Amino acid sequence: MAGTGSFLGGVHPPEGKQYSEHQAIEVVPTPKQVMVLLSQHLGKPCEPKVAKKDKVTAGQMIGSVEAFVSAPVHSPVNGTVKDITLAPHPVIGRTMAIAIDTDPADNTPKRPAAERFGRDFRPEQYTAQQICEAIAQGGLVGMGGAGFPTRVKVEPNPAMPKDTLVINGCECEPFITCDYRVMLEWTWQVMAGIRLAARASGCSKVLIGIEVNKPDAIRVFEQAAAELKDAFKMQVVPLRTKYPQGGERQLITSILGKQVATGGIPPAIGICVLNVATCAAIAEAVVLNQPLTHRVVTVTGRAIARPGNYYVPVGMSVADLIEHCGGLTETAAKVIFGGPMMGPAIADLSQPITKTSGAVTLLTAEDVTRAKFEKRQTACIRCGRCLAACPEHLNPTRIAHAIKYGRLDVAENYYMAACIECGCCSYVCPANIELTGYIKTGKLQKARAAKKLG
Template sequence: MHPPENKLTEDSQIQQMPNPKLVSVLLGQHIGAVCSSMVQKKDKVQFGQQIGQAEGFVSAPVHSPVDGVVRDIALQSHPVLGREMAVIIDVDAESSIKPLPNGQFTADFDETAFSDKQIRDAVRQAGIVGMGGAGFPTQVKLEPNPQTPKEVLIINGCECEPFITGDYRMMMEWTYQVIAGIKLACRGAGCPTVRIGIEENKPEAIARMAELLKQCSGAGNMEVVPLKTKYPQGGERQLIKAVWGKQVPTGGIPPMIGVVVLNVATCAAIADAVVNNAPLTHRVVTVTGGAIANPGNYYVPIGTSVQDLIDHCGGLTENAAKVVMGGPMMGLAIADLSTPITKASGAITFLTEETITKAKYERRQTACIRCGRCLTVCPEHLNATRIAHAVKSDLLDVAQNYHMTACIECGCCSYICPANIELTGYIKTGKILLARAKKRMPK
């Protein structure tokens, strides 16, 4: 697919966002077991303090991004799960602020100063998860498996989703930190080879990463791979196929074929965690779309509400109509502006009334005309219309027979459908209903 790119913020340097007055740190920001709270109401917490205990191997601890006092531990809107428990913190007026990276990483960075175990422990302790949107705990990916040794680490620098530019800016501005994180991840996972996949529509990032890699010591096993610009090139399975030529089996995960995939933001966080002992408390968020006054890329405390981001970015335009957590293809519309930023929230897209009305008028849903286009565009070779029909009919077992959970929610089927059927929406709903039926998610 080739949806319009609309990278409005590609030239916006990453800016610091000041601390808000209140943060809500969700206890479930990752795939796997939700954390249990380690604090209570009225407790004082400090910047970087662990406030959520990981409950299980596939889980990740959470930390406070500020100094403050716990106001409550309560259900809060969650961008994906609907709602989840959160530690709600009143921020001290004098709270520490995490500054933007200070250029401490250079071409001479020596990852061999850290053992592979030290790296994995630091990543686990820092609560690092896949920051490209998946939220899978990173230390689980790095963990060695004697049965399937890891043969390659693939770095996802595609950022193929329209509008989003945070990873691009990090590759341009925090290049040495990103490379340091890649070197550490490579050592932590025991991968002999690294490939960095970047789409051809980012020639400056390709040139900068390739040029600085040449200057770095110990980067001889790393190579930048320019990739064709298409959506969803940055999907994990699509990226592996494009860079390494291997197919992850349906229902499987990349480590099963000896591959580890990390995105650019995750690598930057790994460098910070291992070298500075810094937990994951902040992330770069692209604030974009026609309905926000000052779009840009902001370094944001995790737990900041969407409303606080709106205020910091100059407010919404008069014709604002829809808020999407993420980009337009894979993002989810939200109704509650108190929804907090999570470790996996790379963007918020604000759409105007004109865009919505036009879309509503032009994209009125009609009956399926059985054209088959949804089949031809699906990167996972699924039958989206059959799955959607099964979900509509409340037949989750039938949907599963059509491999509903193999859907990567890329949105291509909905985008291409001439009958404007929200196929991805039905599939997402089906997956949520299935997870609830298996009691993995709150109602």
């Protein structure tokens, strides 16, 4: 290990975790209907494997596709397929989804599996192949936000052998506390998933990165690691509290002092990075044969009556979740699907929760008025703050300027594709230029053009 616990660039926004960090994970009642998106991951969208009026059972695979980079989707409830139709998607606008009416006579909510895992768990009873197969069949994707299929990350690849497993317990995005609660309440389940992932990927070293603003999570993981007598070395690495410390490439730099080349991937330098919630899902998929149908979602901010961390079926609408949390306060003004740095604002509350939805943040009118993005935009004053803040060492103002004037070719020459959409450049810009918004638009335009060219 040769990292300094930090990386170049980044910002220090107000943490805002106080609304939900002390709220234990609460199981929500099964909603009357779920809407399971067929595209919840990076890669090819699934095709439906059920038809209208089909009966489905909880855990049944309802969508899949033959493609290396993809992940199947499963029903979180027992019920009947009501429709296969378009539904809101937080990034691409709309996508196909399977609407399922829950069986009213059989709607007991699924409970978390944490109590079924302890320090005596033995990962040796599973082969690497069994672990990878369960991860693939369970439809696991990176639950920290990126949604990259977990099998592709974990599976051994002779062309890129991995030796180090980096576990992301940073949760650097303001307001969000779902991973923090998972670390505290599901410690042994996460540990089981980490050990299974290490076994499957062939990694001999495990480094668990946690920001120092979560001292109790650091303590429980240090205790748990000390109790285990695994062949591989497991170490908890406290990291500086700084956004976006949990970005895959920033985390690798902070912990190991290594750089992943622009456009490259961690396995190219022998590293596999997994989020703590994904590790918990690995344990459930491998040991209990349960696919990824539920996740913990933080519902937070001053505009929600009962902020907290909720165990939610994938496909539940944001509207139903808000209602379960006591509804909006009178001053509610904006709903963000995710945290305030990376999450998009949504207007349609029928938006379903996906496998990668870590939070719903509800802001008041006062929060919104204070926020920079509501202030008047002026011309760039060439202060260079966006360059200093960019954790990917890009030139955000040049990229945004090129996109604004329709020059995607120029934006690409400035490495638009390397932008991780962290929002740091927009956050620091004194001219209130929505740099990240321009860059996201440019990337979408590029993706659409590529599809058209086919």
